[in-house]
Amino acid sequence: MSDSRYALIISIASLLTVLVVAFYGINKNVKQDQYIERPKRPIAFTNAKTIPLPGKIDLAGEVVPLDIDDVKERLDKELHINSYWHNNTIFLFKRASRWFPIIEPILKENGIPDDFKYLALIESGLENVQSYAGAVGFWQILKSTGREYGLEINRDVDERYHPIKSTEAACKYFKRAFNKFGNWTLVAASYNRGMRGMQNALDHQKVDNYYDLMLNDETSRYVFRILAIKQIFETPEDYGLDISKEHLYQPYQYRFDTLRNSTDWVEYANEQKVTYKTLRIYNPWIQDDDIRVGRGEYYVVSLPK
Structure with missing residues (x-):
């Protein structure tokens, strides 16, 4: 390579280097200037305030002893959690508006205090969910418990999902538990721990009420x-x-049909002028695409009015 050609290449390379450095230097200065001049934005905070406790509160007419420090603090904690858990609590109100008109009369007919409707809210949020232990429906009833309290549970039908029949089964439990404990607060706690578990805890700790018991975290809450x-x-x-x-x-508006023969639910829905999806929404106890109905058996099917 000739000396003149080599010198030309060196000159061009040097010029390019100068241009690149100048470009990035200008860009850097511009960005810095923009950053310096950018107005500061205020940090947004949610207005969170401490919540005063009620002067008194009861469960089914049984007064909560708020003079006991840990009792007061446990209520304080749950009030704050549910007050600031806005999306969950708002939807509890929405679903309760639909289902409490069905649940409340059943509790009343069975002599169960109205406050027990709130058990369904904390058990399931009034959704037909299933727990890791296999409890299902509004009242989170186990398969063995459901059968014990008269619910039909098989391939075709699971009445733990039936809003009326599952509530009636829960009432049977509440009445049996009240006959055992004679105290509605213990009845409510036993719905979580079981009657035997509650009785064992009372006997072991030599106390006679829920608020004096040392329990696992779930039942304690x-x-x-x-x-x-x-x-x-x-x-x-x-x-x-x-x-x-x-x-x-809003509550669903129902009409009812009595089904006395085995059928395919999709065909049945078409005959009733509703979609299969609507049929399943109005009858969450249906478990399969068809149903076998024995001699002398029948099912009451809920349909949109």
Whole structure:
């Protein structure tokens, strides 16, 4: 390579280097200037405030001893959790508007205090969910318990999902538990721990009420979760919730049909002029695409009115 050609290459390379450095230097200065001149934005905070405890509160007419420090603190915790868990608590109001009109009369007919409707809220949020232990439906009933209290559970039907029949089964449990304990607070706690578990804890610790028991975390919170939801439902505005009635879910309007023969549910839905999806929504106890109906048996099917 000639000396003149080599010198030309060196000159071009040097010029390119200078241009690149100048370009990035200008860009850097511009970015720095923009950063320096950019107005500072205020940090947004949610207005969170401590919530005062009610002067008194009861479960099914049984007064909660708020003079006991740990009792007061456990209620305090659940009130704050549910007050600031806005999306969950709002949807409890929405679904309760649809299902409480069905649940409340059944509790009343069976002599169960109205406060027990809140058990269904903390058990399932009034959704037909299934727990890791296999408990299902609004009342989170195990298969063995459901059968014990008269629910039909098989390939075709699972009445633990039936809003009326599952509530009636829960009432049978509540009445049996009250005959055992004579105390509604212990009845509520036993729905979580079981009657035998509650009795064993009472005997072992030599006390006679829920609030004096040392229990596992789940059962220790259980009654206070009920109390917190009850308090928030009774005076939602005191807990920062603006619940518009027009936004609540309305109860389903039903008509009923008695099914006495085995059938394919899709064909049945078409005959009833509804979709299969609607049929399943109105009858969550249906478990398969068809149903076998024995001689002398029948099923009452709910349909949109």
